[in-house]
Amino acid sequence: MRSIRPKTIAATLALLLLAAGCGSDGEDAAATVQGFPKTLVLGAVPAENSTDLRAGYDPLIKLLEKETGAKVELSQATDYAGVVEGMIAGKVDLAFLGPFAYVIATANGAKIQPLGAVIPAKGQPAGYRSYGLTKAGNSTVNSLADFKGRSVCFVDPGSTSGFLYPSAGLIEAGVITSSREKDLTAGLKPVYAGGHDASALAVKNGGCEAGFAMQSMVDTTLPGKGELKAEDLKKVWTSETIAGSLFVGRQDLGADQISRLTSLLTEKANADYLKGQGMCDGDCLLTDEDAWGVVAAKDADYAGVRQVCAVTKSDKCKS
Numbered sequence: 001m002r003s004i005r006p007k008t009i010a011a012t013l014a015l016l017l018l019a020a021g022c023g024s025d026g027e028d029a030a031a032t033v034q035g036f037p038k039t040l041v042l043g044a045v046p047a048e049n050s051t052d053l054r055a056g057y058d059p060l061i062k063l064l065e066k067e068t069g070a071k072v073e074l075s076q077a078t079d080y081a082g083v084v085e086g087m088i089a090g091k092v093d094l095a096f097l098g099p100f101a102y103v104i105a106t107a108n109g110a111k112i113q114p115l116g117a118v119i120p121a122k123g124q125p126a127g128y129r130s131y132g133l134t135k136a137g138n139s140t141v142n143s144l145a146d147f148k149g150r151s152v153c154f155v156d157p158g159s160t161s162g163f164l165y166p167s168a169g170l171i172e173a174g175v176i177t178s179s180r181e182k183d184l185t186a187g188l189k190p191v192y193a194g195g196h197d198a199s200a201l202a203v204k205n206g207g208c209e210a211g212f213a214m215q216s217m218v219d220t221t222l223p224g225k226g227e228l229k230a231e232d233l234k235k236v237w238t239s240e241t242i243a244g245s246l247f248v249g250r251q252d253l254g255a256d257q258i259s260r261l262t263s264l265l266t267e268k269a270n271a272d273y274l275k276g277q278g279m280c281d282g283d284c285l286l287t288d289e290d291a292w293g294v295v296a297a298k299d300a301d302y303a304g305v306r307q308v309c310a311v312t313k314s315d316k317c318k319s
Helices: 006-020 053-067 079-088 099-107 160-172 179-187 198-205 215-224 255-268 271-278 299-314
Strands: 039-044 069-076 094-097 112-119 130-135 151-154 187-191 210-214 231-237 246-250 293-295
Touching: 039 079, 053 069, 053 079, 053 255, 053 271, 079 099, 094 099, 094 112, 099 112, 099 160, 099 246, 099 299, 112 255, 112 299, 130 160, 130 198, 130 215, 130 246, 130 255, 151 160, 151 198, 160 198, 160 210, 160 299, 179 187, 198 210, 198 215, 198 231, 210 215, 246 255, 255 271, 255 293
Parallel strands: 039 069, 039 094, 151 187, 151 210
Antiparallel strands: 094 246, 112 246, 112 293, 130 210, 130 231
């Protein structure tokens, strides 16, 4: 598991400590009038390799700072390992996690509480899907079974739609027996692209014969940037609906603060409210998943992700 390897833990946690100024411990933890630490560290991982997260998080940061009285520092990690380890170490106060990263965090001792899951549009439920892809015109790949022995792009070993659910699909198709590295490499040639954009584009450009990426990256984000056309890729697999990516908070912020953050995110962290308050312009989409807003979420919502963990026999899901 990349998030449990000592060298990776040390490197990613060191970056978080530097970026976050050692989090909200010590003198920096003096409370605001609203009862929050004077500095709140928000950890996140970009869905795209080249993304500067600040633009997607600016409206949310403005909202949090106004409502909590705290200075919110965005800590951009290179992968989910950094955010998970930062939360376990108490150096990250709030985080935006994919469902798999949330399950990994709770399995490895992070005392965190769901604050809300993102939704793509007003009135829609939380959740999204993963796509199995190959280059358009590739007549030799028509299902996941055809991924066997080929170079296959995944996003990151801690990615839900870019690794966990695809692994379950590959097991069902008889390509691999588990998501453990030795079993993965026995069935195909894995390539970790590092971002959903990089995975999809590698398939388009021939860097991988097949690959996986989240639905919104293929259908909306990359086409919106002019980097991908509908006719560039062929979709050969679609996952079941995956529980939505979510915001979490460290439980030791306090029960009252967690409750207030939950209410704040689910009631005000949406495009309509933020535009009305002048905190953003245009589409006003949140995070780099282009979310409209946030709805209530609870730990039980991620039971399906834990079941997929069991199916894939992933070491990442174990404490």
